[in-house]
Amino acid sequence: MLDLKKLDLVTIRNSLRKGDFTSEELVGSYIDRINNSKKLNTYNTLNIENAINLAKESDKRILKKNYRPMEGIPIGIKDLFCTKGVKTTASSKMLENFTPTYESTITEKLFYQGMILIGKLSNDEFAMGSSNETSYLGPVLNPWKKETSDQYLVPGGSSGGSAAAVSASLCPVATATDTGGSIRQPASFTGTVGLKPTYGRCSRWGIVAFASSLDQAGPITKTVADSAAMLTHMAGYDEKDSTSSTAKNENYEEAIGGSLKGKTIGIPHEFERLDISLDIQNNWESAIQWYKDAGVNIKSIKLPHSKYALPAYYIIAPAEASSNLARYDGVKYGSRVEGEVLDDLYKKTRGAGFGEEVKRRIMMGTYVLSAGYYDAYYLKAQKVRRLIHQDFVDAFGSVDAILTPTTPTTAFEIGENVSDPLKMYSNDILTVPVNLAGLPAISIPSGLDKDGIPMGMQLITKHFDENSLFQFGSIIEMSRSDMFQPKDWWMN
C-alpha cells in the first residue's frame, strides 16, 4: 500500500509517468483507505469497479507513453456535479435515487484528461449550509480534532465532504462549488487549499443549481500548485452555460514562482473591526509580515459596503434558490409523494423531499420575491450588490491583491450552531463579498490555532486574475511553519 498522505496531485502525476507506481495500485490504495475511514462519512457514493477498470486503461496508456495530461489520477467529485450513470444526490432526499443520463461539463473535461472518478462527496443539502450538517445522509466529520477535546468538529460547508476527503487523503484532489464561501470556508477548516475562480471561468452546466448568479465551481487540493493544475483543466468557455466567459484560459501552473517585489497587497480596514478570533488575527499579522519579507507593499484599503454583503447575500441567494428549486416537483425526476390533485402532489413531495435549511431558504426567497416585497428586499439587495462590487473595483485601482482571513473562527463543534441560522450564516462574513462581486479568491492553510486546528488566509484578486492568486498564494505556503496533516484517529 502506498503512503497516500505524502501524495499530492503533482507528485502523483510525476510518479505515474516515471513508473514509481501504477494507477491501479494508487486507486487500490485509496479504496482501501476510504474503506477504513467510513467514520468520517465523506463519500455518498463510491465508484470502485469503474475506477479500477479505468486505472488499468490508464496504466496501458502510460506504458505506451500515450498518456493524457491528468492520466490515471483519482479524483473525488462533489455530489452536486452530475455524473453520467453515477448517482448524484446533492445530499438531498429529493434526489436520493437520481442517476444523471449526462455528464457535467467540468467532470467531462476532467475525465477526458484522464482523471478517474473514485466517488461522490457529501455536501450540505443542495449546497445550503456552512457545516455539512444539513446533508440528508448525515454530517461529515472533520479529520482534525482539538488537542484538548474529543468532540467532533464540522468540516465546514457546503463542500465539507470534498474538503474532509482531501484533508484525510481519501482522494488527492476534489471538485467543489462556492456560492458564498462553500469552497474556501471548508478548505480553511480542514487545512486544505480551496479556490473559487472568477464567476464565469468554469462552466456551471450540469451542476445542481443553487444561486445561479453566484455559483462557481473550483478545486480543493493539498497545495497551491495542485490548485493551479486543476484550474487549467477545469476552466474554459462552454456554449452550454450562458454565463460562461470567453476569457483566455492559461496554464496556471506556470504562474507560480517569480518575484512579487514592488507589488501591493491591500488590507481591508473594515474587516479588521470584525469579530475575528485572536489566534486568527495574530495569524493575519504574521501573513502580512511574510509578504513584507517578500518585498510586497502593504496598503490599508476601504470596502465601505462590505458589512452589508451578508444581508444582501441572504436575500439574493435564497431568491435565486427559490426559483431554481422550483424544478423539484415530483413529476419529471426525483422523489415523489402522491396527492389527490396536482397541487397536493407538489406540496407533499416538496414538504417531504426538502430538509429544514432548504425549506427555510426557499420560503425566505419566495417571500422577498413576492408581490409587494420585491422592490423593498430583492431590488434593494441588488443595488447594494453593485455598491459592494464597486468598492472592490475602486480598491483594485491601487492594489494587486487583497489579504484577509478566510473565516472569523476555526472549525466549530458538530451541533454548536445548528439551532441558530443567523449565527451559522455569520461564518461566511469574509467570503460572501467575493461572490457578490464575482471575483476570484483562494484560501490557503496559514497556521494552527492554540488547539491545533487549521486556520486559513484568503487572497482576492481582480476578475480573471487567478494567476496572481497562485503567485501570491505560494508565499503563504513557503512561509508558514505548521504541518497540515491530521492524525488518523478515525481509522479502524
Place this chain on the structure above:
Amino acid sequence: MSITKDTILKISNLAKISITEDETLKLQSEISSIIKWVETLNEVNTDDIEPMTNSLTNSLRMREDNVNDGNKIRDILLNSPTEDDNFFVVPKVIE
C-alpha cells in the same frame, strides 16, 4: 417587520411546500428574525444605483435556434417517478 403566521402559510402555498404546524411556528420566528436582520440594508443610500443581477460585464449571447440534440426519450424518462407510454404521469387536472 415581523411576519404573521398567515404570511408563512401564504408563502408555503406560493412555494408549494407543505409544512406542519410546528414547522410553521418555527419558520415564523426564524424568517422574522432573518428579515429583521436583512433590513439593515435600509441604512444604505441606493438612489440612482442600478440593480446588479450578475457580475459579468458582457451581455448574454444570442445563437441560432438550431436543433443539435434529440431522440432521448428514454434518457428523459429514466428518472421519472412514474411514466406511462412515454408520458409523465400526474393526477387528473381537467374534469
